[in-house]
Each structure stands twice: as structure tokens, then as C-alpha cells.
Amino acid sequence: MYPAKPGFIIGFHGCDKKIRDSIVSGKSFIKPSENDYDWLGHGIYFWENNQHRALQFAKDLKKFPRAGKETIKTPAVLGAVIDMGFCLDLLDSEYLQLLRESYQTLEESFKILGLSMPANRNIPGSSDLLLRRLDCAVIENLHIQRAANNLPAFDSARGVFIEGEKLYPSAGFNEKNHIQVCVRNPNCLKGFFIPLQPDNKFEIP
Numbered sequence: 001m002y003p004a005k006p007g008f009i010i011g012f013h014g015c016d017k018k019i020r021d022s023i024v025s026g027k028s029f030i031k032p033s034e035n036d037y038d039w040l041g042h043g044i045y046f047w048e049n050n051q052h053r054a055l056q057f058a059k060d061l062k063k064f065p066r067a068g069k070e071t072i073k074t075p076a077v078l079g080a081v082i083d084m085g086f087c088l089d090l091l092d093s094e095y096l097q098l099l100r101e102s103y104q105t106l107e108e109s110f111k112i113l114g115l116s117m118p119a120n121r122n123i124p125g126s127s128d129l130l131l132r133r134l135d136c137a138v139i140e141n142l143h144i145q146r147a148a149n150n151l152p153a154f155d156s157a158r159g160v161f162i163e164g165e166k167l168y169p170s171a172g173f174n175e176k177n178h179i180q181v182c183v184r185n186p187n188c189l190k191g192f193f194i195p196l197q198p199d200n201k202f203e204i205p
Contacts, residue, residue: 008190009082011046011181014058017076024078024192032184036118037131040090040157040182041139044189048158048179051077051195079193085155085185088139102142128163128176143184155185 013030022028034042047053058075065071088095110117118133139157146153164176183189198204 009084009181010049011080011082011183012049012051012054012195013044013046013078013080014054014056014061015076015078016058016070016072017074019070020076020078020194024194029186030078030080030189030192036136037133038136038182039132039161040088040159040180041136041143041184043157043182043184044186046080046082046181046183048181050178051079053176053178054078077195079195081190081193082156082181082183083188083190084158084181085188086152088142088154088157090157090159098142099138102145103138105145106138106141153184155183155188157182157184 019028023030030044032042032044038045047057054077055075058072058077061070062072062075088098090096090099107117118137120129120134121131122128123130143154145151158179158181160177160179162174162177164174167173167175
């Protein structure tokens with residue numbers, strides 16, 4: 001009953017400086033990700049209100065290039081003003097239940113076909129499930145089901161992720177916790193910008 005998120009949010013995307021400048025100048029547009037391990041399904045990814053993590057992500061890609069990812073020569077951050085529209089918000093119980101139901105129908109389909117379900121897996125050197133093939137398949141299945149039943153399409157998806165080492169023994173907080181946003185409808189993107197450096201003569205509101 002209350003699917004819309006009020007106002008805009010600010011998202012940050014880590015990329016190469018040349019790509020950022022091209023997008024901000026209007027010469028190109030940001031490309032959606034369509035990997036089978038994308039955490040929130042296919043779309044354009046942003047760190048919600050987290051410029052630091054976006055820059056760190058770009059630096060990590062420069063240091064450890066990944067197949068299918070852009071080559072990073074100069075790590076940079078692209079800022080975006082985002083209207084979430086009709087959002088698959090996985091901080092909301094209603095949408096978590098839709099995801100559970102999507103998993104159940106997907107599992108039944110795989111059983112009928114005699115196939116193994118995709119799995120979420122970590123990568124060497126990390127205990128985090130960085131390859132989210134199961135989650136991606138479940139979310140994409142939900143989008144397919146809605147289209148097949150002539151239900152409104154989600155414009156975006158949003159989720160909170162617990163990642164990294166604990167901040168201190170038995171902590172409920174981890175060093176890389178973040179909120180990620182995946183934009184499926186490009187019209188949700190109202191503008192791009194280059195993040196400013198703060199003026200140290202003034203407080204940051």
C-alpha cells in the first residue's frame with residue numbers, strides 16, 4: 001500500500017575517471033550490470049550515501065581486475081540523484097515475503113527440470129558470499145513472474161548487506177556493512193554529478 005519512497009536519495013558508483021567524466025558530460029550513459037551473481041539482480045548499482053565505499057570498490061577493481069568488469073586506471077566516484085520509484089525494498093517485510101515465494105517457485109521449477117539450484121558462494125580469501133548466483137536468480141525470477149502476470153514492474157531494488165570482519169568481539173556490526181541500490185528503470189536517475197570536496201572552513205550539515 002505504501003511502495004513509494006519519499007524524496008530522492010544520493011547514490012555513488014565506483015568507476016574509472018574517464019567513464020565518470022563521460023557520463024557527467026552527457027557523452028555516455030552508465031551501463032547496467034547483467035552478471036549471474038549480481039546481489040540484487042540485473043541493473044545499475046550504487047552505494048547508498050556511501051562515497052567512501054564506492055571509491056574503495058574502484059580502487060579494489062584497479063588492484064584486482066575482475067572478468068567482465070571495466071578496467072580501472074584512475075579510480076573515481078560518480079554521484080547520482082535517484083528517485084527509487086516502485087522499489088523492491090528488501091528492508092521491508094512485504095517484499096521479503098515476495099522473495100521467499102519467488103525462491104519456492106524457482107526451486108519447484110528446478111526440481112521438475114531435474115537441475116541443481118544456483119548457489120551463493122564466497123571467493124578465495126573471503127568468508128563473505130560475494131558471488132550471489134542464488135539471490136540473483138531468485139530476484140530475476142520475481143521480475144519474470146511479475147511480467148508474466150501483468151503486475152507493475154519494479155523500478156529499483158534495495159538491500160542491506162552485512163559484510164567484512166566484526167568491528168569488535170561479538171559485535172553486531174561489521175566493517176563493510178552497507179546499503180546497495182540497483183536501478184532497473186533508467187528514468188529513476190535524475191542526474192549525475194562529481195562529488196565535491198568539503199570546504200574545511202565550514203561545518204558539514
